[in-house]
Amino acid sequence: MRAELRLGTRLAVERAAVWLMASRGDGVARLVSSPWRADPYPTYARLREGTGVYRSKLRITSVATHALCSKVLRDRTFGVRSTDGAEPPPFAASGLPGEVEVIPSMLEVDAPDHTRLRALARPAFSPAKITGYRAGIEEATARLLERALAKDRFDLMADFAAPLPITVISALLGIPDVDSAAFVRYGRVLGASLDGTKSVRHARALRTANRELRALFTRLIAERTADPGPDVISALATSTGLTALELATTCELLLIAGFETTTNLIGNAVWTFARNPDQWDRLRADPALVGAAVDEVLRYEPPVQMTARIPHRDTEVAGTPVAANSMVIVLLGSAGRDPAAFERPDEFDIGRPKGADHLAFSSGAHYCLGAPLARLEGEIALGALAGALPAITAVAEPKWRKTTVIRGLSELWLSPGTGSRAG
Numbered sequence: 001m002r003a004e005l006r007l008g009t010r011l012a013v014e015r016a017a018v019w020l021m022a023s024r025g026d027g028v029a030r031l032v033s034s035p036w037r038a039d040p041y042p043t044y045a046r047l048r049e050g051t052g053v054y055r056s057k058l059r060i061t062s063v064a065t066h067a068l069c070s071k072v073l074r075d076r077t078f079g080v081r082s083t084d085g086a087e088p089p090p091f092a093a094s095g096l097p098g099e100v101e102v103i104p105s106m107l108e109v110d111a112p113d114h115t116r117l118r119a120l121a122r123p124a125f126s127p128a129k130i131t132g133y134r135a136g137i138e139e140a141t142a143r144l145l146e147r148a149l150a151k152d153r154f155d156l157m158a159d160f161a162a163p164l165p166i167t168v169i170s171a172l173l174g175i176p177d178v179d180s181a182a183f184v185r186y187g188r189v190l191g192a193s194l195d196g197t198k199s200v201r202h203a204r205a206l207r208t209a210n211r212e213l214r215a216l217f218t219r220l221i222a223e224r225t226a227d228p229g230p231d232v233i234s235a236l237a238t239s240t241g242l243t244a245l246e247l248a249t250t251c252e253l254l255l256i257a258g259f260e261t262t263t264n265l266i267g268n269a270v271w272t273f274a275r276n277p278d279q280w281d282r283l284r285a286d287p288a289l290v291g292a293a294v295d296e297v298l299r300y301e302p303p304v305q306m307t308a309r310i311p312h313r314d315t316e317v318a319g320t321p322v323a324a325n326s327m328v329i330v331l332l333g334s335a336g337r338d339p340a341a342f343e344r345p346d347e348f349d350i351g352r353p354k355g356a357d358h359l360a361f362s363s364g365a366h367y368c369l370g371a372p373l374a375r376l377e378g379e380i381a382l383g384a385l386a387g388a389l390p391a392i393t394a395v396a397e398p399k400w401r402k403t404t405v406i407r408g409l410s411e412l413w414l415s416p417g418t419g420s421r422a423g
């Protein structure tokens with residue numbers, strides 16, 4: 001109880017201090033504070049001004065242009081861990097007593113550990129494996145869509161965008177009898193923890209999610225070690241080179257990275273098309289545009305808006321000195337709106353000529369391992385929706401999640417009918 005009180009007080013004081021800085025115009029503080037967080041794109045435009053490097057009073061440096069984001073992500077001077085021993089806790093740690101042991105995942109470690117962990121997980125995403133996942137994704141998409149469209153109105157997020165990636169990643173990992181509602185909860189709680197622990201309530205929910213996921217994976221790992229199947233848990237459990245804790249952490253990362261993000265890709269796509277009905281008509285008229293449409297959503301409204309890097313030695317970015325072991329945030333969402341990289345960047349245009357690559361899947365050593373799977377899921381989901389919905393008819397204002405790193409909707413109510421458009 002005392003730990004919760006201490007945590008609650010610390011978080012409240014921190015939040016108030018950050019909000020004060022935001023109200024005084026600090027760009028980075030604005031990205032995490034209300035009301036500015038709801039639409040980060042004007043703040044990004046400000047942060048791209050000048051050299052595109054910004055020093056926040058929060059002692060964080062941000063990089064906002066496409067060129068600098070790309071450079072920092074590829075530059076081996078920058079890692080994800082500090083070298084001075086002052087490690088931040090792994091993103092999923094609640095900070096409360098009684099938590100299962102949480103260690104950093106591949107996303108949070110540098111070479112050589114990163115190279116080893118990534119190499120062990122990579123076979124699950126080989127081109128042959130990705131092709132093999134197609135039929136299952138199409139079947140799950142058709143089933144969920146049929147059920148949603150049979151209703152008078154449906155919540156795209158709860159009825160389609162969340163359960164689809166959960167079904168896909170559960171099949172990949174070989175998790176039987178998926179309890180979708182529980183996984184949605186874990187995903188939300190863990191996804192929100194990318195912003196840091198938000199409240200005592202969030203910390204408690206995080207501890208519970210960690211405990212329950214760990215219990216599930218410990219059981220599945222024991223079963224698959226004894227009796228391996230064709231799934232990814234079996235492959236990881238029977239490979240050498242992973243400690244028991246790394247094995248559980250890798251499974252947990254794949255589960256979380258695999259659905260929170262893809263859910264928001266689908267939600268952000270549908271809402272963006274709702275506001276750009278001419279582009280929806282264009283996609284419906286030419287289904288071959290679906291791959292380009294997914295990439296345009298990833299550029300325009302990416303589910304992961306930013307990531308962080310830590311320089312391993314004193315260095316500089318575009319002439320601004322950056323101290324060893326300080327925090328640099330790389331604004332992936334801003335890179336996609338940089339006019340130096342994309343013409344008319346604030347326009348959503350699924351037919352735009354191929355220009356720079358968006359950075360929605362990051363770049364460099366930590367480039368998203370699941371990107372081919374995410375693209376495939378996005379294409380199948382969007383293609384099926386375009387085939388089924390002549391217009392995207394929102395029946396209520398969508399609800400956005402109150403998170404910064406993950407950008408996405410918590411609710412988007414649609415009518416399956418062909419009536420007038422809203423949004």
Ligand code: HEM
Nearest residue numbers: 106107257258261262265304307361362366368369370374
């Ligand atoms: C639209 C969907 C997705 C988006 C936007 C996305 C985005 C990202 C980003 C930005 C990173 C790197 C963060 C950094 O550089 O610090 C990342 C890493 C990763 N993603 Fe994804 N992701 C998506 C889907 C998936 C899926 C479906 C899976 C797996 C099933 C997955 C698994 C991973 C893993 C394992 C990493 C860590 C890679 C590493 O550290 O080497 N992601 N993702």
